Amino acid sequence: MTSAFVSAASVDEALSALAEGARPVAGGTDLVVGARQGKAPLPESLVAIHRLDELRGASASDRSLRLGALVTHAEIAAHPVVRERLTALADASSIVGSHATRVQGTLGGNLMNASPAMEVGGPLMVFGADVTLRSGAGERQVAVADLATGPGTTVAEPAELLTEVEIPLPPEGTGCAYVRLEYRRQMEIAVVGATAAVTIAGGRVAWAGVAITALAPTIRLVPEAEEALLGSDGGADAVGEAARAAAAASEPISDVRASADYRRAMAEVVARRVVSAAVARARGEAVAVPASSALFAGGTS
């Protein structure tokens, strides 16, 4: 039962409300749905942050893309810098929920909901993105890789608000992709997901990043998969080794969508496809966004 509500007109007003125990709501696509499903009742005190235009911006420099906490999945998926330089994030943002979820759901809310199956987490971790957590006492930067501590929990203090995400742009010659195993194209949650990015210079992999999604209590980077790719030609042997490393790093659960054994088996398949897609994009070959649809449509292996 919610007994207090304020719609903040400024970030400072929102931070004051958080300091007094209120919880933030933006698009409501997780918070309100969770309450309707009986997962968790709505908080006693709510502060709506949807009117805070200063959290809505997206600005790109030569080095990075900064996204405000209220940027929606639809805005991310359509952003030209995301599509060209951070394509894995376009793959991810364009398959979140349904169209209504993507125009109402926000990046900040998605990250702070801390689902191990969230689509955008893997790409952000692979790119080395940071979030800004702000409170009345000041602000700090936390790597997306360090933000979640388990399903639904983060390192953020209750008085802190996620205000911005900064994503470093990978070098030219980088290809990246996010792929999920899905039972249907839309209104789906990743059964298993994986992200890969590779930079190819002089025919060799000069940099690589791999993350696994819905395969552990948090989304996780897989350094062993990155090492398997580094210095290789990005060919089938290296891709296969990286995929096996990604599967070995998984600690899946059984739930209504898949058994742990099935997830473990599919981890290697999905990782192989996503690394192959990243290598293909790095070589300038076309893999349509979202990569999940492009790779699973014809039943390719």
Add this chain to the structure above:
Amino acid sequence: MKVPVTLNVNEVAYPLELEPETTLLFAVREGVGLTGAKEGCDDSECGACMMLLDGQPVNSCSYLGVQADGREVTTVEGLAEGDELSPLQRAFLEHGGVQCGFCTPGMLVSATALLAAEPRPSEGEVRIALSGNLCRCTGYDGIVKAVLEVAERS
């Protein structure tokens, strides 16, 4: 705790007092009295409750009414022009896009938003835009044909 709000529904301002947890769907159905939007799953899965909020689709069953304060809400009742059905509404009827009718208000609202943003969508774009609207009767074909026909006429 009652929060005073004004919901601008189909270009009419309705002053209401809402509990913070009251959904936009409940506020419009019970407070405003427009019952076109339906409660299906109450869970953001089925889209029967779809409304436009400042022109963008929202699952109104899972959106707080207090957050719609001062904003523009469009429901299926706002699509017709006077006594004339909108082209989409007429095309739904002509193509058999309506059977039991429960999903129809949400389908029309989502399709209206699509055509406002993309007047000439591909069939794939229509299916993606309507993927959050479930229909248990029609098999979707009549609905998709209706949207594509209106798009071709534009």
